[in-house]
Amino acid sequence: MDQIQVxxxxxxxxxxxxxxxxxxxxxxxxxxxxxxxxxxxxxTAIPLYVLATVCVWMLQSRRTLRWAGGLLACAIAITFxxxxxxxxxxxxxxxxxIPLLGAAVPGALMALLAxxxxxFWFWIGCxxxxxxxxxxxxxxxxxxxxxxxxxxxxxxxxxxxxxxxxIPPALRQVAEVGRAHRAERQAxxxxxxxxxxxxxxxxTVLATxxxxxxxxxxxxxxxxxxxxxxxxxxxxxxxxxxPLFTLPEAGYRPELVEETTLGTTLDSVKQRFDQxxxxxxxxxxxxxxxxxxxxxxxxxxxxxxxxxxxxxxGVALAHVTITEDERFVRAMVTDAGRGFEVDAVGIERLGIxxxxxxxxxxxxxxxxxxxxxxxxxxxxxxxxR
Amino acid sequence: xxxxxxADRSRGRRHAAIGMRRLWVGTAIILAFQLAFDFAGxxxxxxxxxxxxxxxxxxAVLIVADAxxxxxxxxxxxxxxxxLFVLWYAALVLVIALDLTSSWGMPNPGDSFxxxxxxxxxxxxxxxTRPTVEIFTAAVGLALATGVAWIFTGGYAxxxxxxxxxxxxxxxxxxxxxxxxxGSFRRLMRRETEELLSHSAIAAPRxxxxxxxxxxxxxxxxxxxxxLSAVADGRMRLPLSEEVAxxxxxxxxxxxxxxxxxxxxxxxxxxxxxxxLLGEHVRVDDPTSSAGLLNTRQRAALxxxxxxxxxxxxxxxxxxxxxxxxxxxxxxxxxxxxHFEAISIRVDVPGSTRMMIDPGVWExxxxxxxxxxxLDGLGMRIDIHxxxxxxxxxxxxxxxx
Numbered sequence: 001m002d003q004i005q006v007x008x009x010x011x012x013x014x015x016x017x018x019x020x021x022x023x024x025x026x027x028x029x030x031x032x033x034x035x036x037x038x039x040x041x042x043x044t045a046i047p048l049y050v051l052a053t054v055c056v057w058m059l060q061s062r063r064t065l066r067w068a069g070g071l072l073a074c075a076i077a078i079t080f081x082x083x084x085x086x087x088x089x090x091x092x093x094x095x096x097x098i099p100l101l102g103a104a105v106p107g108a109l110m111a112l113l114a115x116x117x118x119x120f121w122f123w124i125g126c127x128x129x130x131x132x133x134x135x136x137x138x139x140x141x142x143x144x145x146x147x148x149x150x151x152x153x154x155x156x157x158x159x160x161x162x163x164x165x166x167i168p169p170a171l172r173q174v175a176e177v178g179r180a181h182r183a184e185r186q187a188x189x190x191x192x193x194x195x196x197x198x199x200x201x202x203x204t205v206l207a208t209x210x211x212x213x214x215x216x217x218x219x220x221x222x223x224x225x226x227x228x229x230x231x232x233x234x235x236x237x238x239x240x241x242x243p244l245f246t247l248p249e250a251g252y253r254p255e256l257v258e259e260t261t262l263g264t265t266l267d268s269v270k271q272r273f274d275q276x277x278x279x280x281x282x283x284x285x286x287x288x289x290x291x292x293x294x295x296x297x298x299x300x301x302x303x304x305x306x307x308x309x310x311x312x313x314g315v316a317l318a319h320v321t322i323t324e325d326e327r328f329v330r331a332m333v334t335d336a337g338r339g340f341e342v343d344a345v346g347i348e349r350l351g352i353x354x355x356x357x358x359x360x361x362x363x364x365x366x367x368x369x370x371x372x373x374x375x376x377x378x379x380x381x382x383x384x385r
Numbered sequence: 386x387x388x389x390x391x392a393d394r395s396r397g398r399r400h401a402a403i404g405m406r407r408l409w410v411g412t413a414i415i416l417a418f419q420l421a422f423d424f425a426g427x428x429x430x431x432x433x434x435x436x437x438x439x440x441x442x443x444x445a446v447l448i449v450a451d452a453x454x455x456x457x458x459x460x461x462x463x464x465x466x467x468x469l470f471v472l473w474y475a476a477l478v479l480v481i482a483l484d485l486t487s488s489w490g491m492p493n494p495g496d497s498f499x500x501x502x503x504x505x506x507x508x509x510x511x512x513x514t515r516p517t518v519e520i521f522t523a524a525v526g527l528a529l530a531t532g533v534a535w536i537f538t539g540g541y542a543x544x545x546x547x548x549x550x551x552x553x554x555x556x557x558x559x560x561x562x563x564x565x566x567x568g569s570f571r572r573l574m575r576r577e578t579e580e581l582l583s584h585s586a587i588a589a590p591r592x593x594x595x596x597x598x599x600x601x602x603x604x605x606x607x608x609x610x611x612x613l614s615a616v617a618d619g620r621m622r623l624p625l626s627e628e629v630a631x632x633x634x635x636x637x638x639x640x641x642x643x644x645x646x647x648x649x650x651x652x653x654x655x656x657x658x659x660x661x662l663l664g665e666h667v668r669v670d671d672p673t674s675s676a677g678l679l680n681t682r683q684r685a686a687l688x689x690x691x692x693x694x695x696x697x698x699x700x701x702x703x704x705x706x707x708x709x710x711x712x713x714x715x716x717x718x719x720x721x722x723x724h725f726e727a728i729s730i731r732v733d734v735p736g737s738t739r740m741m742i743d744p745g746v747w748e749x750x751x752x753x754x755x756x757x758x759x760l761d762g763l764g765m766r767i768d769i770h771x772x773x774x775x776x777x778x779x780x781x782x783x784x785x786x
Contacts, residue, residue, distance in 0.1 A: 170404020
């Protein structure tokens with residue numbers, strides 16, 4: 001509620017500034033038209049108009065009441081200057097005073113409506129201005145000027161009320177939009193997660209596409225078609241939002257098993273890299289129990305490391321050794337390739353940092369990299385059980 | 386309905402910001418009073434007119450036109466099509482012309498200008514549905530035309546010149562004030578909406594994908610799916626043609642890039658990227674994605690502080706073109722305890738002083754962490770030292786490659 005009030009007050013002050021300035025300009029325009037006031041009244045009023053403009057401009061500062069009072073004083077002073085300095089009040093005196101006392105003053109005092117009991121001070125100010133105006137015009141003009149000035153005050157009050165009462169429902173509407181947006185964002189976040197998790201490990205879409213990029217040469221046509229069929233099926237299911245465990249080829253059944261074995265999935269990773277021309281030798285534990293979420297991340301990290309070996313090492317053989325103790329499961333990915341200076345090559349260029357490190361860190365795990373030119377590369381991956 | 390029309394309408398809707406309904410209804414009611422007041426003025430001067438047909442025709446045209454606009458705006462949901470606006474404006478011009486004809490040759494044209502005044506003020510009906518510039522141009526056009534017409538009539542004589550200036554101001558200023566106030570209301574709502582939308586990013590995990598990136602991935606997937614199924618059912622012969630092979634290659638590259646890079650954004654990057662207002666004023670330098678480590682409360686406070694700084698930055702800063710800069714340090718082991726890590730955040734607000742910064746900003750920063758502020762040559766500089774829970778498992782063998 002506090003925030004709503006702050007916004008409402010700011011809007012009222014901004015409105016009051018515009019309203020007040022418009023009134024001052026209109027009043028000055030009428031006064032500046034050559035006519036019955038005489039030059040003396042005009043020149044005497046100029047500094048007062050400048051002062052009034054400053055007061056209106058400062059309405060947005062924190063001391064609204066003071067500046068509003070200053071404006072009222074200036075307006076009344078201008079009224080008396082016109083009355084006393086000009087030769088005799090005429091019918092057109094009212095024309096300069098109506099924009100001043102019927103628009104500039106109530107418009108600027110609109111800023112007070114933001115405060116508690118503000119309406120009281122608003123009307124005190126408005127009536128003081130109106131009173132001064134009535135004294136200044138000719139008796140014959142008094143009824144009509146009084147009516148117009150009071151109507152101007154009522155109008156300013158109405159505008160102020162309209163503005164301040166429009167804010168709370170509008171902000172409620174904004175909040176509704178925000179809620180809808182948050183839900184949408186969460187859904188999209190989930191969806192992206194689902195797509196990535198499901199695919200990084202269990203699909204071979206990337207591998208198949210890469211094979212196709214070479215026009216599918218060097219692979220058995222039947223095998224490639226079969227693989228393309230499986231991949232298209234997986235993508236279709238992802239798109240339709242169907243649960244993935246209905247997929248016959250994927251050994252991915254998160255809804256059915258709490259813990260799953262590494263064995264079969266390791267094979268699928270191995271197969272994928274075989275097709276890409278990298279031979280992977282597995283050592284150590286063949287069956288590891290890990291929660292599915294952790295398993296996904298772990299396998300993803302291993303495949304990312306293997307992808308790096310395939311691209312950068314210059315050799316066609318990699319070793320993956322899997323070990324476990326009561327707290328951690330570790331994988332060591334090694335190759336005997338060309339290696340590199342760890343400090344010299346930016347990790348970003350290897351593409352590991354965001355994918356592997358961030359992913360493992362989310363799971364509470366870690367990754368370390370060891371390499372030097374000519375001595376191959378070793379990556380140590382670790383996730384908690 | 387064609388796509389172009391729909392696009393046009395949605396563009397029009399953007400001018401009708403949230404919450405304008407009440408404002409618009411209120412404006413219409415105030416306008417109705419103005420019309421009644423001016424109509425009374427016409428009746429009062431009935432004996433002065435040589436011919437009352439033009440002025441009453443003017444009233445009929447104005448009432449029909451305004452009623453039509455009110456109904457259309459209401460039915461279309463705070464929307465006014467371009468052609469209708471132009472038509473309505475033409476009707477207003479006609480009404481003013483009719484009033485000028487009927488008051489032609491009268492001794493005090495400014496005073497007897499009644500239905501024309503109402504016509505000009507009627508423009509307030511469009512402040513909600515049309516952009517401020519259009520309203521300005523329209524109102525100035527009407528007042529200018531009337532002023533020029535008066536100059537060429539005998540009525541522009543010295544004793545009544547005040548009356549004409551007064552009437553011209555009456556034609557012009559109410560519309561301008563209404564347009565400006567509606568403009569600030571609209572800006573306020575836009576800012577509120579953007580702040581709220583950006584707050585939806587704080588619930589994101591450490592690294593996240595934006596809505597757009599997620600949609601892009603879905604599009605790539607769809608393209609891959611259609612290609613693969615074409616291969617699978619033999620619609621495409623193997624080996625593939627060069628063109629198709631190239632497409633498969635570029636799809637693979639894009640997918641790869643996506644899968645690797647899309648999780649590199651933090652909630653803060655996303656919040657700033659998705660907000661036009663904040664994006665113009667704030668730059669973030671966060672090479673280690675440390676912002677992602679902040680907890681939800683810290684994130685909300687930091688974002689609120691940024692919004693407050695943004696408010697001041699746009700209006701009162703001495704160098705509004707230089708953005709507010711946020712620099713995140715890499716997380717380091719906190720001295721105090723093993724379970725927390727420390728992140729340093731530096732906020733540079735160029736061209737600002739302590740006085741110019743909203744007091745609420747300090748409250749929010751205090752919720753992010755311990756802060757110290759200093760005035761350097763270019764503006765305010767705030768250093769925040771905040772503690773975040775260390776990631777699980779990081780106490781042993783943490784990775785920093």
